[in-house]
Amino acid sequence: MSDAIRDLVATSSQVLAATGHGDLIWGHASVRDPEGRGVWIKSAEWGLEEVTAERVQLVDGEGAVLEGDGKRHSEYPIHTEIMAARPDVGGVVHTHSPSAVALASTGQPLRPVSHAANYFVPPQVPSFTLTADLILTPELGRSLALTLGEARAAFLVNHGLVAVGPTLQEATVAAVLLERACAQQLLTHAAGGWPTWSPPEESLAKREHIYNDAAVSAVWDYLVRRLRAGTSAESSGIGVNIGGSSSGVSAVGP
Ligand SMILES: [Zn+2]
Numbered sequence: 001m002s003d004a005i006r007d008l009v010a011t012s013s014q015v016l017a018a019t020g021h022g023d024l025i026w027g028h029a030s031v032r033d034p035e036g037r038g039v040w041i042k043s044a045e046w047g048l049e050e051v052t053a054e055r056v057q058l059v060d061g062e063g064a065v066l067e068g069d070g071k072r073h074s075e076y077p078i079h080t081e082i083m084a085a086r087p088d089v090g091g092v093v094h095t096h097s098p099s100a101v102a103l104a105s106t107g108q109p110l111r112p113v114s115h116a117a118n119y120f121v122p123p124q125v126p127s128f129t130l131t132a133d134l135i136l137t138p139e140l141g142r143s144l145a146l147t148l149g150e151a152r153a154a155f156l157v158n159h160g161l162v163a164v165g166p167t168l169q170e171a172t173v174a175a176v177l178l179e180r181a182c183a184q185q186l187l188t189h190a191a192g193g194w195p196t197w198s199p200p201e202e203s204l205a206k207r208e209h210i211y212n213d214a215a216v217s218a219v220w221d222y223l224v225r226r227l228r229a230g231t232s233a234e235s236s237g238i239g240v241n242i243g244g245s246s247s248g249v250s251a252v253g254p
Helices: 002-018 076-085 098-106 138-148 168-190 200-210 213-244
Strands: 028-032 039-042 056-059 065-067 091-095 153-156 160-165
Touching: 002 028, 002 039, 002 056, 002 091, 002 168, 002 213, 028 076, 028 168, 039 076, 056 076, 076 091, 076 138, 076 160, 091 168, 098 153, 098 160, 098 168, 138 153, 138 160, 153 168, 160 168, 168 213
Parallel strands: none
Antiparallel strands: 028 039, 028 091, 039 056, 056 065, 091 160, 153 160
16 A cells, blocks of 8 residues: 555655755655555655655654654644545645746735636635744644635745645646746736636636536546656656767667
């Protein structure tokens, strides 16, 4: 079981990197431990795109590493405290994605100017403003969980975002959609004019038509396919280079 969970955390991390959520070595995704021991989350000091199953560890509510190697992320309480407050949540994503940080820092509420924001709005995406510093303590984690409430995502103003879901697959898609929605709104406002957006009843209809459970599942599958395609394209490129080099004969063995 833990192998499958480690693989899922690694795949989610790589998907997040591939969709513009990377911030050097910061940002993390987690899965609730099915045995109630804590959360499975990447170890610190790796970029999201570098996360492999071996770089995932099990961290408990006090920050102890129960399984796995490497340093623990100091912001583990984001994950453990949201999981504690939300029994419906099985996966949590926290990243410093650029458009979410930029939009939240303007003070503008997220508006459904494109499809993506309808996944969240209404209600308004909550904003955590108690601190823009790291969430280093269980107390801060609980405050963030309180701000999140029953929502799918929240902004950590001047810091990043959190997105949650019944599974990490759904939390990951939520994070991807939130960043896209924020980027679209920034683009809209940068263009000037007189922006329009969907009223609440249309947002709810669009949510059902566009982002129903089957569609969200298909989006996850698409993101993973795209990730795999990128990996295999890179591998075949390396192979071509080896074959074309002067030492290519020795590289092409049985
Ligand atoms: Zn952070």
